[in-house]
Amino acid sequence: MRIAAATAARVRDAAESLGYRPNAVALALRSNSTQTIAMISDLIATNEYSGQMVAGALETAHAQAKLLIVAETHGDPDIENAIVQDLLDRRVDGFIYATEVTRITKLPELLTGHHTVMLNCIDEDNQTPSVVPDERAAGVLALAALGTDTKDIAVVGTGHPNRYALQQRLAGIRAGLPKSTLLRNIDCDWWPESAFAAVDNLLRSSAPSTKRAHRVTSPRAFICMNDQVAFGTYQALHEHGLTPGRDVSVVSFDGSLLAGWLRPGLTSVSTPHRELGQVAVSMLTNNWETDLAAQHRHSQSAEPILISPALTTRTSVSVHTE
Amino acid sequence: MRIAAATAARVRDAAESLGYRPNAVALALRSNSTQTIAMISDLIATNEYSGQMVAGALETAHAQAKLLIVAETHGDPDIENAIVQDLLDRRVDGFIYATEVTRITKLPELLTGHHTVMLNCIDEDNQTPSVVPDERAAGVLALAALGTDTKDIAVVGTGHPNRYALQQRLAGIRAGLPKSTLLRNIDCDWWPESAFAAVDNLLRSSAPSTKRAHRVTSPRAFICMNDQVAFGTYQALHEHGLTPGRDVSVVSFDGSLLAGWLRPGLTSVSTPHRELGQVAVSMLTNNWETDLAAQHRHSQSAEPILISPALTTRTSVSVHTE
């Protein structure tokens, strides 16, 4: 039984102009592909940085007509397993396994064998492709931002958190350091209050009024491990009548909004969180379009992709001729 | 043809211990329910507040065994339509329509007829249930936080953004104000730099050194429209040798981390963003379990749900007896 071509067309047009839309669920069942990516992270809402990663991932996923699902595990392995299982049940096409703090970690077992990219973390077993900020390059940039002010540098924030970033940055800083430099570690957490206390303490012990025998001179330059640490450092400097950009130099990592709010404006090496998110999604979707065999062949030597930092120069570095 | 019960059990056990998991896609197609909620917002990654809303929503959705999808429209109606259409195609069960800044707005046409709750915004036509912070109560709290220091108050941040919150808070402040109070509006944006300039300007014109005929006295208390404005205000005060908590009082809205980092600590009325997200999801899921007819009967008079603010008291208010 034939149907007249005109009639068929009329039906089609009617359906279309009536606003027919295909059912994505049926489509997914049939094609075995949901056009969906899941991003699993320990913490997402805590600070503006992970927000940037999410935004970047969202953006790129959307550009590729994929839906991105964001999930938060609070760092709890049980929650993590439950979430991964649920997403697996929902037949997500691929995973982005992200951490708030850059670190080396192990991929959840459930995820092995599924398309996965690690974001802001590196696979312990080097089995999974990953994207991380180039913290060593960030260290190099931070030192460079100090210009000639490198006689006596304090690194603020050598406390416990974020081992990986800390070590990489220190390596970058040391790489370009003159032999004569005095490099001091100021141990504190990566929070304003902790940094304030530590720097205040340092300046107190080196204040001119102190009559102790073992008096120390105060550092000329401060490299702060993030903008919040720099914030605390500013407060301590202020307390001691020292102005960044005039009496001392301050440089920091993060490139957050806060850096621009401080007075004087804080020169900061910005970690490209947004770009991290974008690249992770790109890698993931590229991966599963690539020949899987070829991918597997190289899977033993997956070197992390490093994303370059950028420098935002403001006026917190003192330019004194000597 | 019968199968021995023992065999059947053996099959079932095998399947289970082999890790059988039902396919959620097939289930969704069959049951016409995806167990999924979508949260559509104009901006999510910009500040820590919307992050809190997302976190709260994520949390409650997870507790109800629902998946929450987060989408960002950048405030562009075309992107918004495309995203809503996609989510509709994917047969999402319900929507949370959120805005970064509290305001009165219109629900996208595509969303009418679908289970929807508005978050941090109010429906122009009062057709859709919504959850917003109780900004009027926040204003009352802010004034109360000032204690007896209410002779001469400056409200910082009466510039253009966030009309709704501004008006509600002002109403709350005015409600409890002694007749004799001088209430001034300091027009500026809700950013540190803008606030700094405005307050600095004010203090300059009222500085003792100024010999102008029309000299003004400097305000004793400052109510800042958010913590970033308070940050800029602190900077300006500092520049003029004024210390919050001693010479003047400062109170603010938001209850962000920044408030705790300032020295002295900033007393701030916190907007319960996390709770907003939680309540929105609860309302949504309750709604579609409720009888739909009953819901429709009341749909003409959907009063917004108000979430109460809380006060975090620190030391930025001066306690002077008079």
Place this chain on the structure above:
DNA sequence: CTGAAAGCGCTAACAA
């Protein structure tokens, strides 16, 4: 080249 049918994985309704 156009139209019918099978089947993705599941469950609600049905038949034995």
Place this chain on the structure above:
DNA sequence: TTGTTAGCGCTTTCAG
């Protein structure tokens, strides 16, 4: 009770 079947909306395959 137990097991079988129809069908959710779509596309790919196959027959006409």
